Amino acid sequence: MDRPTSSEVRQELDRVKHGRTYRKTLKSTIYILVTVAAFAVLVATLWMPVLEVYGGSMEPTLQEGELVAAVKSGDFKTGDVVAFYYNVSDVNYPSMTNPSVAGQYRHGGILHDWT
Template sequence: MSSHKKEMPSAGQFDSADWKKEKKRILYQKKFRDTLKSTIAVLVVVAALAILAATLWLPVLRIYGNSMTPTLSEGNIVATVKTTEFQPGDVIAFYYNNKLLVKRVIAGPGDWVDLADDGTVYVNGKELEEPYLEEKALGETNIDYP
């Protein structure tokens, strides 16, 4: 009976072309592994930097509630920029009583804010233009207004 299996040559039976071919294959595998390792390392570093940037400078928030409708609706996802400089009209996010609130700045330090019975807002005696409002509402409050 004859066997049709190809036998591997022994070490003494390799010719120089086989040695070169095997060396090339082994070098290719090593280069592939090294490239794969460095690619994974770069991806891990980029992901870590992205997470760091997202938490320190550019937090991403999900909007809950409808107090900022129609500007922001419940379920919206927004990217924010951390800063300490605010201007009237800016939309800001802050923590209050362990809750994240998103509100619009209507006045700055030293400004006088007055609310009329019909919900009209006055800043330093001038009526605040609020084109983002659909309707004015005073809401329920226990504050006595001047």
């Protein structure tokens, strides 16, 4: 059995070093992607939920099927688009309305009072 030359040893060491660097880079990239995804889920659920528009009651401002990022706030003015959850048979359904009169909102063609 012949001994490897010094250039062969260097090539093998470079190959092993490259493999370690590649695995380390891949692992850190995966960790970063998981962290960013977890942060995005937290932002989307706690601070800025993303909702889909159902029906045509919001036209022409919003079209059916559009995605809307809602910012949680308690400061409402006339004409603001409002998103809220209501319970139907113990299931939460999101709903959006575009109030046309202060203290009232329109949902499904019916005008409701806020009081």
